[in-house]
Amino acid sequence: MFLRQLTYLLxxxxxxxxxRAAEACGVSQPALSAGIRQLEAELGITxxxxxxxxxxxxxxxxxxxAWARQTLAALDGLRQEAALxxxxxxxxxxxxxxxxxxxxxxxxxxxxxxxxxxLHVEVKICSSRDMVHLLRExxxxxxxxxxxxxxxxxxxxxxxxxxxxxxxxxxxxMPLPAAKTIEWKDIAAVPLCLFTTEMRSxxxxxxxxxxxxxxxxxxxxxxxxxxxxxxxxxxxxxxxxPVAALPERVGPEGLQTRRIGPSASPxxxxxxLDQSNGTALLERVWSVVRALKLDDIYMP
Numbered sequence: 001m002f003l004r005q006l007t008y009l010l011x012x013x014x015x016x017x018x019x020r021a022a023e024a025c026g027v028s029q030p031a032l033s034a035g036i037r038q039l040e041a042e043l044g045i046t047x048x049x050x051x052x053x054x055x056x057x058x059x060x061x062x063x064x065x066a067w068a069r070q071t072l073a074a075l076d077g078l079r080q081e082a083a084l085x086x087x088x089x090x091x092x093x094x095x096x097x098x099x100x101x102x103x104x105x106x107x108x109x110x111x112x113x114x115x116x117x118x119l120h121v122e123v124k125i126c127s128s129r130d131m132v133h134l135l136r137e138x139x140x141x142x143x144x145x146x147x148x149x150x151x152x153x154x155x156x157x158x159x160x161x162x163x164x165x166x167x168x169x170x171x172x173x174m175p176l177p178a179a180k181t182i183e184w185k186d187i188a189a190v191p192l193c194l195f196t197t198e199m200r201s202x203x204x205x206x207x208x209x210x211x212x213x214x215x216x217x218x219x220x221x222x223x224x225x226x227x228x229x230x231x232x233x234x235x236x237x238x239x240x241x242p243v244a245a246l247p248e249r250v251g252p253e254g255l256q257t258r259r260i261g262p263s264a265s266p267x268x269x270x271x272x273l274d275q276s277n278g279t280a281l282l283e284r285v286w287s288v289v290r291a292l293k294l295d296d297i298y299m300p
Contacts, residue, residue, distance in 0.1 A: 003071075004025075004035060005035045005036065005038060005039040006039075006068040006071060007025060008021065008025055008027075008032050008035045008036055008039075009036065009039065009047065009061075009064065009065060009068050010065070010068060010069065011024045011025050011032075012032075012036070012048065012054060013057065013065055016054055016056070017053075017054060018032060018033060018053075018054055021054075036048060039064075043064065045058075045060040045061075045064075046058050046060065046061070047060065047061035047064055048061055066137075069137050069138055069139075070138060073138030091116055091118075091119055091120070091279075091281035092119075092120045092121075092122070092281075093112070093119060093120070093121050093122070093141050093142065093281065093282070093285065094121075094122045094124065094139065094140045094141055094142075095108075095121060095122070095123050095124070095140065095141070095142045095143070095144065096123075096124050096125075096126050096130070096131040096134055096135070096140045096142070096143040096144065096145070097123055097124070097125055097126075097143075097144045097145075098125075098126070098127065098128055098131070098144065098145050098146065098200070098201075098268075099125055099195070099199065099201075099223065099225045099245065100164070100195070100199070100200070100201040100225075100241070100242045100244065100245045100268075101144050101145075101242070101244050101245070101268055102125065102225060102244075102245060103244050103245060103246065103247075104144060104161070104244050104268075104294065105123060105144070107294070108144070108292075109121055111288050111292065112285050112288060114288075115284055115285070115287075115288055116281065116284060116285065119281075119285075124140065127198070127199070127200075128143075128145040128146055128149035128150075128200060129149070131143040131145050131271070132149070132150070132151060132154070132156075132271075135156070135271065135272070135273055136273070138273075141272060141282055142270050142271070142272050142282075142285070142289075143270065143271040143272070144161075144268070144269070144270055144271075145268070145269075145271060146164075146200050146266050146267070146268055147160060147266070147267045147268065147269050147271070148266050148267070149200065150271055155273055155274050156271050156272065156273060156274055157271070157272055157273075157274040157286075158269055158270070158271050159269050159270050159286075159289045159290050159292075160267040160268070160269040160293075161267075161268055161269045161270065161289075161292055161293065161294045162244070162267070162268055162269075162293070162294040162295045163265040163266070163267055163268075163295060164201070164204075164242045164243075164244070164265055164266050164267075164268050165242060165243045165259065165263070165265060166201070166204065166205065166208070166240055166241065166242055166243075166260055166263050167240070167241065167242075167243055167246070167257040167258060167259055167260065168182065168187055168190070168238060168239075168240055168257065168258040168260055169232055169238060169239055169240075169241055169246055169255050169256070169257045170190075170232065170235075170237075170238035170239070170255065170256055171232060171233065171234070171235035171254075171255060171256075172254055172255070172256050173235045174235055174238055174256075176190065176238070176256060176258055177258060179258070180258060180259060181258065181259045181260070181261050182258045182259070182260060182261075183212065183260070183261065184208045184209050184211070184212035184214060184260060185212050185213075185214045187209075187216065187238075187240070187260070188209070188214040188215065188216055188217065189217055190216075190217060190238050191217050191219050191236075191237050191238065192216055192217060192218050192219065192220075192237060192238055192239060192240065193218075193219065193220035193221070193222070193227075193228050193231040193232070193237040193238075193239050194216075194218055194220070194221055194228075194239060194240060195221070195222070195223060195225075195228070196221045196222060196223045197221070198223075199223060200266075201241070201242055201245070202221075204263070204264050204266070205240050207264065208260065208262075208263055208264070211262075219237055220237060225245060228241065229247040232247065232255060233247065233255075240260065242268075243257075244268070270289045272286065
């Protein structure tokens with residue numbers, strides 16, 4: 001069995017198309033098809049459903065795919081170990097991040113590169129649920145997410161970074177209640193742009209209004225943080241966001257914020273698979289994570 005055949009299988013699962021999978025692997029379509037057939041012959045099972053087109057994996061193929069992911073992830077770890085043995089300054093890391101914590105990423109990367117200067121990082125924005133799935137599949141090595149979304153009794157190790165603090169934010173031109181801390185009922189008439197309802201930080205906002213017995217004035221809902229920032233900076237709408245999701249660049253007029261009470265403050269932190277044989281790179285980065293506490297930074 002060749003490792004390249006496992007790579008072909010992962011590419012097929014990703015693209016669901018023989019030609020695009022072959023292009024991603026840098027081989028011809030006949031070479032990729034032959035490699036998959038050779039893998040099937042060696043294992044004595046049918047891995048993919050096909051005629052002239054790719055129709056998906058068989059049940060046996062799904063099990064082989066899971067095994068292939070683990071094998072190639074282990075191989076990547078071995079390669080990183082070898083690279084670190086020669087040069088401890090580099091390596092690659094894939095990190096998943098929830099939209100509400102995106103502004104934390106530059107600080108994390110700064111701390112990581114202090115101990116691994118040539119670190120290459122791929123950052124993927126995704127939900128907590130998708131992040132857990134990608135961590136299990138070894139597609140991600142770290143996830144920045146709500147820690148109460150980590151499945152109970154799961155094979156994950158966590159490290160809290162800060163307790164999320166929601167604030168009402170608006171351009172300085174928009175009239176807001178004067179007090180630095182306000183209640184949910186004080187916001188009911190303020191025109192808002194918010195995350196969509198499937199997102200955890202929006203669910204916390206909805207719970208705040210519901211517990212206060214008031215209905216908010218919501219004029220825009222989106223899963224794109226950039227659009228919320230644009231509306232805030234334009235002065236058209238206010239928003240309720242975690243402090244860690246506020247825009248860094250707030251324009252010449254800046255933003256005004258009000259803390260909201262009472263509010264839920266779930267912990268946000270980093271998550272990884274709990275592995276006894278983690279790579280030297282991941283162990284080095286995790287040692288940085290364990291020393292980080294950001295509550296002082298992400299408080300209004």
